[in-house]
Amino acid sequence: MTTDVDLPTAVSRQFPSAAPRPSLDCPAFNVPAGEALALLQYLRDAQACDFLMDLTAIDGSAGQSPRFTVVWHLYSSTKHTYVRVAAPCATDAEPAMPTATRLWAGADWHEREVYDMFGIKFTGHPDLRRILMWDAYPYFPLRKEFPLAGLPTEMSDADINAETGVGVISAPMAGGPFVATPGEPMSAAEPRAKDEAWNEKKEKPE
Amino acid sequence: MVNANPELAYNSKIEGDITVTRADAAINWLRTNSMWPMPMGLACCAIELMASAASRFDIARFGAEVMRFSPRQSDCMIVAGTVTYKMAPVVRRIYDQMAAPKWVIAMGACASSGGMYRSYATLQGVDRIIPVDVYISGCPPRPEALLDALMKLQTKVRGERSCAKLLSA
Numbered sequence: 001m002t003t004d005v006d007l008p009t010a011v012s013r014q015f016p017s018a019a020p021r022p023s024l025d026c027p028a029f030n031v032p033a034g035e036a037l038a039l040l041q042y043l044r045d046a047q048a049c050d051f052l053m054d055l056t057a058i059d060g061s062a063g064q065s066p067r068f069t070v071v072w073h074l075y076s077s078t079k080h081t082y083v084r085v086a087a088p089c090a091t092d093a094e095p096a097m098p099t100a101t102r103l104w105a106g107a108d109w110h111e112r113e114v115y116d117m118f119g120i121k122f123t124g125h126p127d128l129r130r131i132l133m134w135d136a137y138p139y140f141p142l143r144k145e146f147p148l149a150g151l152p153t154e155m156s157d158a159d160i161n162a163e164t165g166v167g168v169i170s171a172p173m174a175g176g177p178f179v180a181t182p183g184e185p186m187s188a189a190e191p192r193a194k195d196e197a198w199n200e201k202k203e204k205p206e
Numbered sequence: 207m208v209n210a211n212p213e214l215a216y217n218s219k220i221e222g223d224i225t226v227t228r229a230d231a232a233i234n235w236l237r238t239n240s241m242w243p244m245p246m247g248l249a250c251c252a253i254e255l256m257a258s259a260a261s262r263f264d265i266a267r268f269g270a271e272v273m274r275f276s277p278r279q280s281d282c283m284i285v286a287g288t289v290t291y292k293m294a295p296v297v298r299r300i301y302d303q304m305a306a307p308k309w310v311i312a313m314g315a316c317a318s319s320g321g322m323y324r325s326y327a328t329l330q331g332v333d334r335i336i337p338v339d340v341y342i343s344g345c346p347p348r349p350e351a352l353l354d355a356l357m358k359l360q361t362k363v364r365g366e367r368s369c370a371k372l373l374s375a
Contacts, residue, residue: 150327159295160298
């Protein structure tokens with residue numbers, strides 16, 4: 001990946017409040033929420049970062065403040081460089097962030113997804129609805145306190161709910177989640193190695 | 207040149223224009239050999255479903271090649287893929303719109319049990335909302351497995367008391 005070496009100095013001259021953010025690859029900045037849009041616009045217009053690669057968020061879990069951070073990944077199609085911008089949301093209970101849809105129309109669905117998963121409201125968004133879960137879903141699934149298995153609730157169609165009597169349940173985890181752990185040899189890291197109570201060689205205990 | 211054996215074939219001179227059979231046998235024979243699927247393709251299993259319909263595997267050999275995208279014209283819903291909670295009411299509504307008699311094949315691990323998606327967003331088995339006749343294991347199952355399931359379903363339908371059901375309905 002090529003890196004734009006002049007960009008950090010140019011940004012820190014233009015935006016003294018933008019602090020360098022620890023990053024292993026491209027230049028990255030922490031910026032207050034109020035100045036995020038101005039910085040993004042500067043990067044788009046003056047630094048030719050014309051493409052919004054990604055827009056996502058980080059939940060630092062309930063104890064941390066500021067809890068939610070919105071992250072923008074930009075790409076320059078002329079310089080072929082990346083840059084990352086992160087801005088913490090002002091309040092932890094009702095997180096909000098100004099919308100980037102006026103800079104990039106493509107931010108629309110990204111922001112809807114971040115709203116759907118984290119509950120961060122993007123002020124000024126033209127159509128801020130859930131995009132993956134249904135409209136009446138009561139939770140924000142990527143928040144840290146939300147369990148992987150999910151929480152019981154109702155499905156979206158009242159007729160079908162009445163007819164089937166079936167709702168959303170917490171998924172049975174059966175000793176899971178079965179995910180590989182890093183830094184171990186494959187024989188110990190794979191999910192199947194975590195529960196060897198019975199397998200092809202050892203018979204199932206009665 | 208191969209000549210038909212007149213001793214084994216239907217002999218109109220002896221038997222006339224009448225064939226005698228049981229109503230159940232006739233009805234089930236019709237149903238088993240023209241089981242039009244409702245392709246409920248929700249994920250990667252649908253690709254295997256499409257492969258079963260193509261020339262190499264050729265589901266037409268079993269009379270089930272007429273994929274109907276209208277529930278009114280289909281007999282057998284093939285739930286091929288992950289059913290999310292957002293999609294589940296839609297699947298149920300389409301099942302309700304199918305005319306009886308109707309059957310359901312749960313194709314693959316996701317449709318049968320939720321599969322690897324032990325998560326907040328996935329219905330843990332389509333049999334929670336609709337009755338399933340045949341389950342297919344696999345992730346995704348090969349087309350042969352789907353054909354095997356179809357043959358199992360045909361065997362099941364052959365044994366049904368269709369006439370009694372029709373009269374009591």
